[in-house]
Amino acid sequence: MERVVDGPDGNERLTAASGAVLFVLLAALGVTILQVHSLLTAHVFIGMLLIPPVLLKLGSTGWRFVRYYRGDGEYVAKGPPLLPLRLLAPVVVLATVVVFATGVALLVQGPQRGIVLGLHKASFVVWLVATGIHVLAYLARVPRLAGADWKPRAGEGAPTRRFLLAGAVVAGAVLAVATVHYATPWVHWQDFHRFGDG
Numbered sequence: 295m296e297r298v299v300d301g302p303d304g305n306e307r308l309t310a311a312s313g314a315v316l317f318v319l320l321a322a323l324g325v326t327i328l329q330v331h332s333l334l335t336a337h338v339f340i341g342m343l344l345i346p347p348v349l350l351k352l353g354s355t356g357w358r359f360v361r362y363y364r365g366d367g368e369y370v371a372k373g374p375p376l377l378p379l380r381l382l383a384p385v386v387v388l389a390t391v392v393v394f395a396t397g398v399a400l401l402v403q404g405p406q407r408g409i410v411l412g413l414h415k416a417s418f419v420v421w422l423v424a425t426g427i428h429v430l431a432y433l434a435r436v437p438r439l440a441g442a443d444w445k446p447r448a449g450e451g452a453p454t455r456r457f458l459l460a461g462a463v464v465a466g467a468v469l470a471v472a473t474v475h476y477a478t479p480w481v482h483w484q485d486f487h488r489f490g491d492g
Contacts, residue, residue, distance in 0.1 A: 300451030302372040305358050308455045310439030312351040338477035343466035350462040389421035401476040405483030
């Protein structure tokens, strides 16, 4: 794994690049939330597409966390994030896991109101606030870091990091195509509750 991330600098590039991809996809997901009744299928498609890039981002940040707290010299020398961001990180991770896990659970269990739907909505609110702060804290640095692996002489690990990022997006697209049909019962259920019982 160390050759993949190429030390703390490579890890930072991979984290930033996956964050940039997530920023674009999450912006698209946000549009579907504004019109979720008419864009529910798109919401499900983009949500499922996001899962592999989210896992890549969690993996890269988790790698840094483990290496730093195990006392790896390079990672210790690089230093930790600012204390407020370190305190916020568990909230971001937990809210991310819950919002995606409950989203998948809703697709598996099918249309119904209940605790899972409530958890999905509540975790989204927590996730939105925590992730919004996280994004604002790193926004200025991301373009430079995310683009670094796409420049000539980007470094030994750059091709592997580009492959990981592209692979996560492709895997997300495959997952989204394979599972988007699970949105259909929700679309019908939603239409029935909007028009069929009024």
